Amino acid sequence: MKIELNRKSAGRAVARAAILATVALPFVLSAKPASAETRGYVISWFATAVNTKDYKTDCPATASGTEKADDDSGPRRNDVALVDGKPVSSRSYPGAVQKDPGLEMIKGKYAYGFDLGGPAKNKFIDPETGLKVDNQVWRAIGCHSNFAQRPYPEKPYTEALGWDALIDSSPGWAMQISGADLSKDGPVTITLDRTLRHLERDANFGVRSKVTYAIDPAKRSHNVLQGEIKEGILSVKTGEIFMVADFPFYTQIDLTNTHMRMGADPDGRISGFWGGYTDWYAWAYLYTARPAAADPVAYYFNLKKLADADPDPATGQNRRISTTWRMQAVPAFLAETDGKIIATASSEPIGGIIQQTPASAEIRKAQK
Amino acid sequence: MKSIYGKKLFALMIGASAIAYAGPSAMAASAQAAAEPVKTFPTSLRLSPSQYKQSIADVFGESVEVNGRFEPELRDGGLLAIGARTTNVTDGGFQAYDEIAREVSAEIVDPQHRTLMGCTPKSDKKRDDSCARSFFSRVGPLLYRRPFSRNELDDVVKAAGQGADKLNDFYSGVRLTLAGMLISPEFLLRFKKMEPDPAHRGQDRLDAYSKATALSYFLWNTTPDQELLDAAKSGELNSREGLEKQVDRLLASPRVADGVRGLFADMMGFSEFEHVSKEAAFFPNYTSTIKQQSQEQTLRTIVDHVVKRRADYRDLFTTPNTFLTIDLAALYGVPLVDTTDNGQPQRWIKYTYPEKDPRSGILAQAGFTTLWSPAGRTSPTGRGKALREMILCQIVPPPPGNVAFNFVEDTTNPNLKTTRDRITAHRSEAMCAGCHKLTDPQGLALENFDSAGQLRQRENGVVIDASGEFNGVKFDGPYGLAQAVRNDPAVTSCVAQRAFEYETGYTPPKNDPQWKQIQDSFAASKYDVVALLRQIALSDLSYTSPTKTLTTASK
Helix, strand or coil, X not given: CCCCCCHHHHHHHHHHHHHHHHHHHHHHHHHCCCCCXXXXXXXXXXXXXXXXXXXXXXXXXXXXXXXXXXXXXXXXXXXXXXXXXXXEXXXXXXXXXXXXXXXXXXXXXXXXXXXXXXXXXXXXXXXXCCCEXXXXXXXXXXXXXXXXXXXXXXXXXXXXXXXXXXXXXXXXEEEEEEECCCCCCEEXXXXXXXXXXXXXXXXXXXXXXXXXXXXXXXXXXXXXXXEEEECCEEEECCCCEEEECCCCCCCXXXXXXXXXXXXXXXXCCEEEEEEEEEXXXXXXXXXXXXCCCCCHHHHHHHHHHHCCEEECCCCCCEEXXXXXXXXXXXXXXXXXXXXXXXXXXXXXXXXXXXXXXXHHHHHHHHHC | CCCCCCHHHHHHHHHHHHHHHHCHXXXXXXXXXXXXXXXXXXXXXXXXXXXXXXXXXXXHCCCCCCXXXXXXXXXXXXXXXXHCCCCCCCHHHHHHHHHHHXXXXXXXXXXXXXXXXXXXXXXXXXXXXXXXXXXXXXXHHHHHCCCCCHHHHHHHXXXXXXXHHHHCCHHHHHHHHHHHHHCCHHHHEEECCEXXXXXXXXXXXXXXXXXXXXXXXHHCCCCCCXXXXXXXXXXXXXXXXXXXXXXXXXXXXXXHHHHXXXXXXXXXXXXXXXXXXXXXXXXXXXXXXXXXXXXXXXXXXXXXHHHHCCXXXXXXXXXXXXXXXHHHHHHHCCCCCCCXXXXXXXXXXXXXXXXXXXXXXXXXCHHHHCCCCCCCCCCHXXXXXXXXXXXXXXXXXXXXXXXXXXXXHCCCCCCCCCHHHHHHHHHXXXXXXXXXXXXXXXXXXXXXXXXXXXXXXXXXXEECCCEEEECCEEEEHHHHHHHHHHCCHHHHHHHHHHHHHHHHCCCCCCCCHHHHHHHHHHHHCCCCHHHHHHHHHHCHHHCCCCCCCCCCCCC
């Protein structure tokens, strides 16, 4: 029996970082367009874009009690995993579990996301844009109590734990938005990096605005994307992201066919969604490797079944899955390690108009 | 086991000490001082929390921590240093001193710190009078700031031995005895013992140990070191040359920064930060860290300006030079790069604002703007009043008892969008107008700083009008106010008065020639604060009683 190991995704990440460092990086650095204005931000809220507004419709079996989404941290339904006929830990070897736990999948129509070009049968309708979108991660795990957040839309329990455990110690993610005039519509460049220091808290245990962060000169988390601002909405429709993070939060943010949609809040914060295709196995690993409340084997099975991109040439098994995160970023000064300021913190809205999207309102609600 | 001293004993000891050192008439003088607290010479000053902590650190080492809550200090005549002349201790205050003393003494004899004692008992389980005597003979004079008499030393060695016998533990005996010393008035109060002044027949002067104590707490904010006590013992401090030598030694030390910090923390009213809070919903960037850092920023700025640069005191109000952390920089909206390794504490980094930046000078710092603002809004009146009273030594009358603050406090009135609008409406009431003329024109110039000290250009969407007026000079914005304050003669006379009061506990007699000389010297030095401290420290005015109501112990 084939056991899928974590080093598979880790190997891809290392290889990609190496390519960035040796080939792509000089090009990326030299290709960065000179911009009249660059604003800085740090990601201050980041979580799976849950959409638990109509649980009975989304998860009728679980809602009615005919199926049970297990909250326990122990093995679900006495999962039996065998390797060479010998029993092993179901969390360590989820692929060796003999029976699919059968976590109910989302039946409803709505999920946040982006149209990634997936098949029509997989499409959700985005509640914010009304567009048909791909988000198979949500379909796979949305019925589990960890993600069916009520009151809506708190971070999923495990993501909230991970975020709060790391925010005071783990380096943050920085975002630069560059353009000729960010108070108007027009093309922009989005640059993502990791900071050297952890984020600073504010009095509400959120993230403090206008702090200066030095950018990590190591380029493995350096990403450059092209996008545009139109009517106050910053959107990105192509590109790749690879950003290092720390367990037990996401160990990495790894997206292909990256899409973004962000709007401005009144105080200069921006919020919205990031989506694309991510490595389903790395996603599942976040839960199989963690002893806390979740149902990792069930996630594993559903994610594997619903993966919808990047088929393995040998097996045909898709290696990536469509997903979307909800995010918020606060203004920050960004600097190089020599002290040179490369992005300023601004309270002015991108595009010159405040576009407080439903996503931002929901995040604010969750922060209260 | 309870401390060997109780509150009643403490009170008795205060009385007895006062009688022993200043004579019975001092008691009457002390009562008189309570009625006129600023103009009379105090007989004693209570250690401030910072002086207590620093004294412990200097006697026993920096590793000994002093935790716990001290009894609130009393601000009188503009300074806690004047309020410190009270000898009253409430039940709660005594309990606090007792708890702190027990913790400190327990810490000193714990296995980690007991090497600080300088000797090891023959047995941990038994009394060792020799070791106890060695320890108390060293720390006793440092704690009491005077020689330890043989009887006193015998008493504490005996007490330590009895404690050891009863508890079968040498260190417990030392601990209990030391705790008793730490709640003794001899430690908690800085007595001002008078003696006849041989140079001026019929006049009294401070004795040498009281003078050493006054000097040390004035210039270093701590208990006298051994060299200063030796100078007192030898009589050196009673000669002009000897006093100059010691004053110059103290001023040449980097520890003078501690004295300057103590003076300005008191003068700026930083003890009031204990009551400062901000609405997190409106001011999420104002945290407890910011609260601490804003005080530290102002003190660092002051020490850098007046001690390291020896710059003109007046320029403190316009100086672009300061120190920031990344959190404070975020509050002020300026970039500051700290490349300290992740996980390390934030560093203090030198920062220079552009010329005439509104954030220049100490009045624009959060140490001032946040301290004198309520939780959810600014108070130009509060800021203006603080400026008048703290920086200029002027008196602003309190509001009448029946005044209504409806206009000022209602920040939701759609017709009064800015603080200026609201305060103008408030001033339209005749009973309010008079005093507000004293305070508001200056406070309104700081409206570019919100209650949390953040620079702002608008309030409720309306561009802030930060124009103001001070002593007939009109200006626009915080920097204009800073320049006007800088040029006001009251700024320099006030700091001189505060420095004198900080050392002596009373207000200098304005018409005394010696006081005039101190001020003239300050001007001649181009308002060098260290030179001012030197003049005060050397002046006879600091060590003689202007009221001549005190009698000496010998009398």
